[in-house]
Amino acid sequence: xxxxxxxxxxxxxxxxxxxxxxxxxxxxxxxxxxxxxxxxxxxxxxxxxxxxxxxxxxxxxxxxxxxxxxxxxxxxxxxxxxxxxxxxxxxxxxxxxxxxxxxxxxxxxxxxxxxxxxxxxxxxxxxxxxxxxxxxxxxxxxxxxxxxxxxxxxxxxxxxxxxxxxxxxxxxxxxxxxxxxxxxxxxxxxxxxxxxxxxxxxxxxxxxxxxxxxxxxxxxxxxxxxxxxxxxxxxxxxxxxxxxxxxxxxxxxxxxxxxxxxxxxxxxxxxxxxxxxxxxxxxxxxxxxxxxxxxxxxxxxxxxxxxxxxxxxxxxxxxxxxxxxxxxxxxxxxxxxxxxxxxxxxxxxxxxxxxxxxxxxxxxxxxxxxxxxxxxxxxxxxxxxxxxxxxxxxxxxxxxxxxxxxxxxxxxxxxxxxxxxxxxxxxxxxxxxxxxxxxxxxxxxxxxxxxxxxxxxxxxxxxxxxxxxxxxxxxxxxxxxxxxxxxxxxxxxxxxxxxxxxxxxxxxxxxxxxxxxxxxxxxxxxxxxxxxxxxxxx
Amino acid sequence: xxxxxxxxxxxxxxxxxxxxxxxxxxxxxxxxxxxxxxxxxxxxxxxxxxxxxxxxxxxxxxxxxxxxxxxxxxxxxxxxxxxxxxxxxxxxxxxxxxxxxxxxxxxxxxxxxxxxxxxxxxxxxxxxxxxxxxxxxxxxxxxxxxxxxxxxxxxxxxxxxxxxxxxxxxxxxxxxxxxxxxxxxxxxxxxxxxxxxxxxxxxxxxxxxxxxxxxxxxxxxxxxxxxxxxxxxxxxxxxxxxxxxxxxxxxxxxxxxxxxxxxxxxxxxxxxxxxxxxxxxxxxxxxxxxxxxxxxxxxxx
Ligand SMILES: Nc1ncnc2c1ncn2[C@@H]1O[C@H](COP(=O)(O)OP(=O)(O)O)[C@@H](O)[C@H]1O
Ligand SMILES: [Mg+2]
Numbered sequence: 001x002x003x004x005x006x007x008x009x010x011x012x013x014x015x016x017x018x019x020x021x022x023x024x025x026x027x028x029x030x031x032x033x034x035x036x037x038x039x040x041x042x043x044x045x046x047x048x049x050x051x052x053x054x055x056x057x058x059x060x061x062x063x064x065x066x067x068x069x070x071x072x073x074x075x076x077x078x079x080x081x082x083x084x085x086x087x088x089x090x091x092x093x094x095x096x097x098x099x100x101x102x103x104x105x106x107x108x109x110x111x112x113x114x115x116x117x118x119x120x121x122x123x124x125x126x127x128x129x130x131x132x133x134x135x136x137x138x139x140x141x142x143x144x145x146x147x148x149x150x151x152x153x154x155x156x157x158x159x160x161x162x163x164x165x166x167x168x169x170x171x172x173x174x175x176x177x178x179x180x181x182x183x184x185x186x187x188x189x190x191x192x193x194x195x196x197x198x199x200x201x202x203x204x205x206x207x208x209x210x211x212x213x214x215x216x217x218x219x220x221x222x223x224x225x226x227x228x229x230x231x232x233x234x235x236x237x238x239x240x241x242x243x244x245x246x247x248x249x250x251x252x253x254x255x256x257x258x259x260x261x262x263x264x265x266x267x268x269x270x271x272x273x274x275x276x277x278x279x280x281x282x283x284x285x286x287x288x289x290x291x292x293x294x295x296x297x298x299x300x301x302x303x304x305x306x307x308x309x310x311x312x313x314x315x316x317x318x319x320x321x322x323x324x325x326x327x328x329x330x331x332x333x334x335x336x337x338x339x340x341x342x343x344x345x346x347x348x349x350x351x352x353x354x355x356x357x358x359x360x361x362x363x364x365x366x367x368x369x370x371x372x373x374x375x376x377x378x379x380x381x382x383x384x385x386x387x388x389x390x391x392x393x394x395x396x397x398x399x400x401x402x403x404x405x406x407x408x409x410x411x412x413x414x415x416x417x418x419x420x421x422x423x424x425x426x427x428x429x430x431x432x433x434x435x436x437x438x439x440x441x442x443x444x445x446x447x448x449x450x451x452x453x454x455x456x457x458x459x460x461x462x463x464x465x466x467x468x469x470x471x472x473x474x475x476x477x478x479x480x481x482x483x484x485x486x487x488x489x490x491x492x493x494x495x496x497x498x499x500x501x502x503x504x505x506x507x508x509x510x511x512x513x514x515x516x517x518x519x520x521x522x523x524x525x526x527x528x529x530x531x532x533x534x535x536x537x538x
Numbered sequence: 539x540x541x542x543x544x545x546x547x548x549x550x551x552x553x554x555x556x557x558x559x560x561x562x563x564x565x566x567x568x569x570x571x572x573x574x575x576x577x578x579x580x581x582x583x584x585x586x587x588x589x590x591x592x593x594x595x596x597x598x599x600x601x602x603x604x605x606x607x608x609x610x611x612x613x614x615x616x617x618x619x620x621x622x623x624x625x626x627x628x629x630x631x632x633x634x635x636x637x638x639x640x641x642x643x644x645x646x647x648x649x650x651x652x653x654x655x656x657x658x659x660x661x662x663x664x665x666x667x668x669x670x671x672x673x674x675x676x677x678x679x680x681x682x683x684x685x686x687x688x689x690x691x692x693x694x695x696x697x698x699x700x701x702x703x704x705x706x707x708x709x710x711x712x713x714x715x716x717x718x719x720x721x722x723x724x725x726x727x728x729x730x731x732x733x734x735x736x737x738x739x740x741x742x743x744x745x746x747x748x749x750x751x752x753x754x755x756x757x758x759x760x761x762x763x764x765x766x767x768x769x770x771x772x773x774x775x776x777x778x779x780x781x782x783x784x785x786x787x788x789x790x791x792x793x794x795x796x797x798x799x800x801x802x803x804x805x806x807x808x809x810x811x812x813x814x815x816x817x818x819x820x821x822x823x824x825x826x827x828x829x830x831x832x833x834x835x836x837x838x839x
Contacts, residue, residue, distance in 0.1 A: 383625070387621075
């Protein structure tokens, strides 16, 4: 092995030692979710009638946009339906896991200065990158095998060994591919935060692209990369071509990443940081403006990203809300006014699901701003601020305001993008105010999630990252809940499950008031615990 | 005039670990107060408690007559602080940080600020992520000196600075003193403290073991005497105030002597016919090492 890669295995061991718990939790979560969903499927979709009806649902453009296309032909089996429902969704989670570990093993180490320490030893310059690649291969390999074994153990009717292994290993290849994208991005930008942002922007872009092609022209989905996972045709044709494509692209991307890594210095990105201002702008006054300045770039990306996501979904409303096209009988059955009402109901139903997605996505920048109160403290950034005449209340409120403000704007823009683009694509528009019900209805849920985050920040600073469970569970119960027949209480575990079906229904103002009060109360409690404690929590 | 800062039997526990056991001292107006002790003695913990970042477990600290925990905000209007480890927001330039910190204290970027940037030779346009430790310290120092606070608190401020910049730092501290401001300077660089501080507190394992001016501390300590006499020195070795007696020849010796007995010892020596005599007052380093080695009842090094 050349000296550039010296001691790579020692690094791999070191990484695995550090991260084994996180790796275990991710893999157990993914494989466990797949196996338990598979085990439950037969009970829900056991009868041909149930299968025919879910197949009908999955064929509607609304469902295609969320879960990918449903191409199987009768007779259906549980396994076929399972494959169609789970692949896109599991692909998202596998990609998220890989983004996390790819950034964690490369850029995050550099940010923390650990790389510098390690590279001073007999470790090759490229060893950290190679170690990260090996770590990702291992994680995905183990995850893929366990997922396949889990599916085999669940033994759904209609499941074949080939299909189960294709699902498991395909998911592994898919995840690894997104891991390699992140490794590439990590070489291009100059911080862990930026690498993660870029990775998610890329993931989001591909996801939205596949949604567009799936709804309008599935043949084009081959070009969206993300769509490859759908082209495996699980438990029907069982096509392996996408797996080879994923591995091929991964190799190409890795080649690029290694080349870039060779060309740059440790700790630097491709782009030299520009010289900054010699004096602060007039607006940089006080902690709130400071936060706004620090978050400026990421705020713009989030707001724009949500608007684009909303608009992308809105742009398929024309297709979604055209039931006659997928079912010509309907026109005769319902008459033209009946069809219009049914179209409207379908669009509003999809809008409800989408608003939950927007709310969860909008919660991400809000939560990370709140967590900053402790993470920036640990990094020592706030020490100079504490010595200035800035009260803890002021500092706390600044974070709360920035978090809720950005979250609110992001949610509003998502809904707005959906409404505007939706109306542009539909023949009979739905008023923007109607769409905005979704925003008003879900806003208090966002507030409650922020309040919970703040409470953890104030009360249990060491465990604050646990808050991410809330949005993840929110997506999970929203995507899988209806499919897996979650009990009512399980849906209501997350604040996103407390809101009624806006914008189909009107905003339930009593719920709105209760949730808003709860959110404010949580913030109050959070402040009381924050005020009374030591700030430095190493 | 009332003391600028008083610390009264301050204690701080982190869980079970008692970082501060008993800290008591005060700073008079217009003085430069040195706070010395080995690594991990509790200097930074004391300072963080003074700033209201940590909550005292027992005892009390007041600054300008106000409680350091409860009245932190109004106290902070009149103080400046430079931590030992300055960490800055990576995406801001040094200039932005300086202006921001000044504005927090209701002040503006002044001619004085520009002058400080120049004497500290700081490139303010660079992003904080590219600064070295010393440069980050300079950013905080420029903001601190520029704010002309009534009390400045420095926690090992020169640990990342080169000797040239240390000079600049010392000059600026003396300028503060001349302007009648008070300074708390925590350090383990004894020469720095010796040169600048009016009074000193020595802290060890969370306890203040001595407070006073350097002169007073010298009084409490021993001078080193090198002497050559005409007659043998045997009688001197037996004196109770003489320690560590080492004879090279019967008429030539080095020993240390308690400060209060120095006069008597010299009288005794002169009776033996002094041909050469050098007495050296204890350096801060001697003091420090002596206090530090007191652990376990050992008095000598
Ligand atoms: N947040 C904390 N939690 C636990 N122990 C701490 C914390 N901060 C400081 N300590 C401990 O308190 C002691 C005093 O530390 P410190 O005040 O930083 O020393 P100094 O500044 O004199 O070098 C050290 O033993 C240190 O490990
Ligand atoms: Mg210290």
